[in-house]
Amino acid sequence: MNELRVDGDSLMKLLSELAAHGRSPSGGWTRPALSEADAAARRIVIARLAALGLEIRHDEVGNLRARRPGSDGAAAPVWTGSHLDSVPSGGYLDGPLGVAGAVCALEALARAKVKTRRAIEVVVFVGEEGSRFPRGTIGSAAVSGELSAVEVLALRDAEGVSFADALAAYRDPGAAIPARVAPGEVHAFVELHVEQGGVLEANGAQIGAVTAIAGLVQRAVTFTGDANHAGATPMHLRRDALLAAAEWALALERAAREVGGGAVATVGKLEVFPGGKNIIPGRVEAICDLRAPDAAHLDAVDARAVAALQHGAARRVAVSERRLQRVEPGAMDERVIAAVERAAAQVGLRSHRMVSGAIHDALHMAEVTASSMIFVPSVGGRSHCPEEETRPEHLTAGATVLAHLLLGLAG
């Protein structure tokens, strides 16, 4: 078993080949779902998988599935994979690492001449980022059945292009297999991904074993006061929309800390109107993003966020809000989590159990099979930006843990 090691040079080479597609003039990588850059990256992956002699298929929404047969043709396969699309001006690892790591893990299994009882399938999910079409995790939602293939094909991007039309240009030759997978049809799913936060760095661990994917609630809030002259209006006669919004943003922070249990709350978007330096803010438009690893904590932080809006009344600032979306949290499978820890230990790495605050395809896969994720540390916790980076030894370590994990799960 000691020979089962991913070739770091080969992994870095594949990542840099993928990174040649979708370079953004404004920095980083812009590889929208089903774009030519997305298709070009996929062709590179297909070539590497084909060189391994795998059977390569695609499903009706464009997910790629490459099968390494097992000795027991009747046993449910183990799946692993991630996505190749990116946010605008994002990094080169969010998505591609889980695909390239899977390819290199299978190459390592081949080099070690390891046979498994269960088949192993590498999956490249389409449209994980919600940047082009109105939602993200499209491919995995079609696999879990949250979205039907018909619903997926009818999605349209901001230019009015349908998913179906975009897929026609992107699609691989040959017949498509159904996207949806029935419970029991897949034995387990594991996804290698960059952490996108600073928890592993803060804990000095090389591997994260993901116990849950946080759910989220996003709410849009409008604060309406009175836009008056900043000099001529005494403090006690003001209805300052910005101060009401400021109290609310700080109350959200307290709410997340008090609720605990991994809950987080963020006001990332906040616009002040009219925005003149000598005019009291008359209106503020803000969006809050609330997350927690389980529904009870998500409900608790959400309830406090809504209750905190009542602060506006003391300032005679009117408040209106509407929920933009809610995504339910997903617990990972204890056996797969423990298997990630064992695989890390086998390779001599320190692992840390943690929640994923970001949403991933593993959230939908958890609805149809035992799932978890392998996280590797993000330098400075940065992600979704050109500076997104993970140290090379951590990239190789993550893929090697994946190889050991696949071997353990596929038996």
Place this chain on the structure above:
Amino acid sequence: MNELRVDGDSLMKLLSELAAHGRSPSGGWTRPALSEADAAARRIVIARLAALGLEIRHDEVGNLRARRPGSDGAAAPVWTGSHLDSVPSGGYLDGPLGVAGAVCALEALARAKVKTRRAIEVVVFVGEEGSRFPRGTIGSAAVSGELSAVEVLALRDAEGVSFADALAAYRDPGAAIPARVAPGEVHAFVELHVEQGGVLEANGAQIGAVTAIAGLVQRAVTFTGDANHAGATPMHLRRDALLAAAEWALALERAAREVGGGAVATVGKLEVFPGGKNIIPGRVEAICDLRAPDAAHLDAVDARAVAALQHGAARRVAVSERRLQRVEPGAMDERVIAAVERAAAQVGLRSHRMVSGAIHDALHMAEVTASSMIFVPSVGGRSHCPEEETRPEHLTAGATVLAHLLLGLAG
């Protein structure tokens, strides 16, 4: 004396003639300094002043001065006036009321066949609003000597047009007189203006007797934290620039209340970067506007505003600030303030002593002569917006108080 009343219909007609120039397609009035709309409004005023037989002159920066002679040619004249330019999409009263009110007050004096010992001059100051050129109160600053005529003529607007070139198109025929006025050369100055706040409404008074014009300090502040994923970054690992800015904005409010003495503090401009709904704010750019009626209170609120920036350190958010401008407060003259109160009482109106939070030409006039202002109530405290309004009976009352005041001051 009972006959000394301004004709309300005549005042409303003049205000509506002025309001015919500079209507903005986006609502309200846009009458930039020295623009064709500004010049057109000025021509209307000149025609009304000429009909009174006044001697009309202009100074080297374009201020208009129309003189009603007194019986003692050696006595220093009393000045009154305001401006005709506006902010973009502003109201129809900020400025024009003080000009139209002065014209109608002189018409009332003429109808009442009143002679005064001192001459009375109506002044139309140029460039009071800081919207076109890089600063406001340009005309009165040239009168007080804060700006030399050479400095004024060298100012340039955002399109690069010099004040001198704009003035060439705007200027009245005939030779210009010097702008600067020596101490003692003017006996007193009084300016009729809309309040632009809600103090008179809140106090049930029809007339404001202005005791001081607040000075101001404006500071630009940058908060720099870390733009990270809103889901993947635990609360304790965040460096949220918006929360640091929110604490600061609330601290400014407390500072103004604690300092008291009429101090006010406003964060009117605040921008969040990158501004994504699922990204922790990495940077906030904000501007604060601090005002107080005297230097001691202005210093106190400014010192607290700067000290409050230290809150950022607890969040590991870096803070940098620079002062954009400081305008010193100006005390009005007690004899003129008392004369405003007497004039209001003569007409049977309730007056209220108050500070002007907004800056006016009277601030510079106070540097060279005994000055005060007459405020009339702004409906809902609104100003610098299309909704700027004052009830017609209050407009007429203000101009009638001005007529009585001029008579009292000119003897």
